Amino acid sequence: MTPKKQYYENTAKTIIANLEKRQMKGWYCQDSAAAVKKVLELVPEQSSVTWGGTMTMEECGLMDALKKGSYTLIDRLAAKTPEEKKALFAKAVCADYFFMSANAITLNGELINVDGAGNRVACLCSGPDNVIVLAGMNKVVTTLEEGHNRARNTAAPINTLRLNKKTPCSVTGKCADCQSPDCICSQIVVTRRSHIPGRIKVILIGEELGY
Numbered sequence: 001m002t003p004k005k006q007y008y009e010n011t012a013k014t015i016i017a018n019l020e021k022r023q024m025k026g027w028y029c030q031d032s033a034a035a036v037k038k039v040l041e042l043v044p045e046q047s048s049v050t051w052g053g054t055m056t057m058e059e060c061g062l063m064d065a066l067k068k069g070s071y072t073l074i075d076r077l078a079a080k081t082p083e084e085k086k087a088l089f090a091k092a093v094c095a096d097y098f099f100m101s102a103n104a105i106t107l108n109g110e111l112i113n114v115d116g117a118g119n120r121v122a123c124l125c126s127g128p129d130n131v132i133v134l135a136g137m138n139k140v141v142t143t144l145e146e147g148h149n150r151a152r153n154t155a156a157p158i159n160t161l162r163l164n165k166k167t168p169c170s171v172t173g174k175c176a177d178c179q180s181p182d183c184i185c186s187q188i189v190v191t192r193r194s195h196i197p198g199r200i201k202v203i204l205i206g207e208e209l210g211y
């Protein structure tokens, strides 16, 4: 094992132990293929599944695996009208499984996420029976302060470019604490525990994935 992989594994063990104290479950997978296998073990066939804007899910191959499997997929981007969007969100809130990544995860097992419209963090906080957070080890930070910094000075500037949002950070790469119409930081959520034991499951992946 390379020193980097060993470091990822050691760090993940620390985080997983701290997630347990917060009523969250954690696993470490060495690579994307192992992470997809773990998800398919956790999620029974015929489950309804949905997700909130996550590049990690695409990059690790999970989206393709779910499309090939026997699951009911709820894709909010399939909505063509505001009414359809509302109906799909109602379905997503009642889904069996909700997938997302995190903008940052601390060594203490806290999750940090920023969101514009708030649908992603809404489902994280409450609604779907299970939340599975997939995160590359590039999302790991030491403290909450570092996590906020990562969310707003690394994740947000890249996501605003991906989504073609007109924000200061999309131009400068640095958060200006903006009030832009396109701001993707309306909600900043720190998850310090899962209210329902085991509802939030975190799969750490020994690769760099997402932003």
Ligand code: SF4
Residues within 6 Å of the ligand: 151, 152, 153, 156, 157, 160, 167, 168, 169, 170, 174, 175, 176, 177, 178, 179, 180, 182, 183, 184, 185
């Ligand atoms: S500039 Fe605005 S959108 Fe960009 S990180 Fe800061 S608050 Fe968020």
